[in-house]
Amino acid sequence: MEKIPQIRNYTFNFGPQHPAAHGVLRLILEVDGETIVRADPHIGLLHRATEKLAESKPYNHSIGYMDRLDYVSMMCNEHGYILAIEKLLGIEPPQRAQYIRVMFDEITRILNHLLWLGAHALDIGAMSMFLYCFREREDLLDCYEAVSGSRMHATYYRPGGVYRDLPLKMPKYKPSIWHNEKEIAKWNESREGSLLDFIWDFTERFPKRVDEYETLLTDNRIWKQRTVNIGVVSAERAIALGFTGPNLRGSGVAWDLRRKQPYAVYDQLEFDIPIGKHGDSYSRYLVRVEEMRQSNQIIRQCVEWLRNNPGPVIINNQKIAPPSRVKMKESMEAMIHHFKLMTEGFALPVGEAYAAIEHPKGEFGIYLVSDGANKPYRVKIRAAGYPHLAALEELIKGHMIADVVTVISSIDIVFGEIDR
């Protein structure tokens, strides 16, 4: 009689250096043949102790660290942190600053979803999507650069407003030995006016681009085979697991902080909240694509408002916001204020506050504890992606190895904010 072979489950590492791991995720997978039996994500390989660092610095010094949390939705992170500070200080930024913030939050949402879409499609095998998405991202990153001088880590929001008003000029391309005058003139067409004109021009083009993406993916047979019914999570389970944002909406829960607990000027803008039906990767994809269209709408409303309503972009309280350079050179008091702000910073009243925003990935919250000093006593960052990754095992159990990649990218995780 032939001996029956002993079959054992096989355990192996996925990552930390794996292109589909979206950063540094070490995933220990136990498989039975091709089927996942157990998955144990090991995180923290990008842990920088942002929260502890923030405790050792005056409040304003940590704004830049917030960019580096979820490094594909930079300004949204800043917004959460700034809101917590403003809540404790009891100040309200000028309307114009709030519109600028909302506009850039939505630009950031598109940036995030574009990167997500490109990377998600790339993971599943659609190479060209990645290139298309990055083409559009380029324009939005130029907006970041025009307003803050930096393409990614903007550090643009400040307690009480934003760092400066929107520029009236866009930087332009210059001819080189590779690109002649005629070519460059065409590229610069949309850059002749102000930043707002450039953004407006983008919002004109963008919906057509989203249509293009959808032509490539939404009814694509291969795309559907890879995403429909993969990583299903029911609405009830999603809530129990702490899901927020598009992942929760993909399961059919109509929950969006922009609507339910509006901050900044979201209550004055018109937009819809898309929700999914089945809670699988495909639903999450549809939700995010529709969110990009809605964000585009919000940006257009903001541009229109900002064009017609000039005004200050930061509060006129020199205990919190530094005085202008001109004032600083002329007024003794302004100089003292500047000096105190740059050395000691401002202090927050004793207390604690939790401020949350609808981040592209879900609810991004900052829990700020102040003991009355010029530095936070404790900053807890409620990263949106953290509970999503924690639920990974549940989502991929029973699926094939190839589906692990689909699920990881469909829940949209970035290690900057998960490891903090």
Place this chain on the structure above:
Amino acid sequence: MADVELLSNKVNERLAKFFIQSTITFGELTIEIDPEHVHEVGLILRDDPDLDFKLLLDVCGLDYLHYGIGEWQTESTTSTGFSRGMVKQGIEELSSPPFERGEESKLLPRFAVVYHFLSLTLNHRIRLRAYLNDQHPKISSVMDIWPAANWYEREAFDLFGIEFIGHPDLRRILTDYGFIGHPFRKDFPLIGNLEARYDAKLRRVIYEPVSIPPRILEPKVIRRDNRYKAAE
């Protein structure tokens, strides 16, 4: 968002017997309870139809060791001023009296666990805090009530050394394999205790005590002259 006073009344009705304190600050409701009751309170918070906190947003550790202690004398002049290489010995010397809270001005335990909940149906939030004992901070896990607590509790264990009783898999999560200590405690130095480098002779990465002294670039300053009084 739903009215916080209304929520406060509802919570008071149902949970008053567990309370140490219930406060509303900055439009947020905070309740403080004894750690023994966290499980009972959790079940009520989740299952009572008038509260319905189905979503656990966050669990976070807190270390009150240096709460209210500044690093710079602001009330009287000194001949020494602020020295930069002062982290270790400095904070106890310079400290003002231990922090006081509330009317009773009692000295509070060192650690706390803070939970944030959200109700999607009723659209309100609540913060729950449990103070923990100094020596071995322990509290029961709420993972069986909210599965989302899993990684949050692991994180609080890793960073603060708070033990969550009943957690099935309480491993470190954010720090390195084989890490010693709990880095977010206030007595853990910002630059850490060990540094890693590659040793060419041994041909492997080795750990050594940190070679640079701890420094503070901007001292923590608390001014008790009400200049930053909250505009509530």
